[in-house]
Amino acid sequence: MSSIRERNRDLILRAASEEFADKGFAATKTSDIAAKAGLPKPNVYYYFKSKENLYREVLESIVEPLLQASSPFNQAGHPFEVLTAYIRSKIRISRDLPYASKVFASEIMHGAPHLSKEQTEQLNLQAKHNIECIQHWIDQGLMAKVDPHHLLFSIWAATQTYADFDWQISTVTGKASLSDADYDAAAETIIRLVIKGCEVDEKAPAKSA
Template structure:
């Protein structure tokens, strides 16, 4: 029974991610989510109680990977290794969870109305920690004296692009859908740009 329950919840969450990403919260109907999941509409309410709860579940499904992506960040770590691992994790999120990533980006752009204060603080604290690590590397002259905040913002923008604009990127590259090799090329390119831009200045 639990296997069926988990399978149905996963189907609904995946369908909800796609619908919310395509239409936004207000325009999305639970009947459309149920139809896309291939389940009766009452199942949506049985498992998630309301559209609001389902939307929050979609957000929570992406917050955990976002938090985990910052695991390598520590002031004593090697900047090249930490930044490379972080960029790869962020690209992997855009590849594996593109719809939930779009929902999260839209939520943030609208002022995070559905995130709890604790979730907002958790995300902000993570960002502050990462930026403090970058600042430590700058002070130790391990990387160039870039603006730590804007370096982080630039990495967010570069990696999030592969979720938000995946259709356009595929169209420009002449592909029906981006392949794993495309995401690998994206990761390598962003890593190269960031690391070259952060090379310590010659004494």
């Protein structure tokens, strides 16, 4: 029974992510979500109670990976290793959770009315911590004296564009969808721009045993 419940919840969440990303919160109908999920409309209310709760669950599905992507900053490390891992994690989110990423972007553009206070605090505290790490590396002479705020914003923009502006990317590349190799190339390109632009030594010191 639990596996059926989990399957149905996952189907509804995926369908809701697509509908909310395509139409926005106000214009999305629970009947359309149910139809896309291939389930009766009452199932949406059975599992999520309301459209508002479902929307918040979609946001939760992207907030946690965004916080997890910053985990390299949460332990001692060299900027080459940390920035490389962070960029790759951010690209994976755009590849694996494109619709939820669009929903999150729209939520932010509208002033984050549905993000909980806790989620907002978590995201802001993590961003501040990442910025402090970058500033610490700058103070240590491990990278160029760039503005750490704008470096972080640039990484966000470069990585999240592969989800949030996929139509434009598909139009320019002539591809209906990007392959894993395309996402790998995107990550490597962004990494190269950040590492070279910030004058980070690519030969990170070996970790002591």
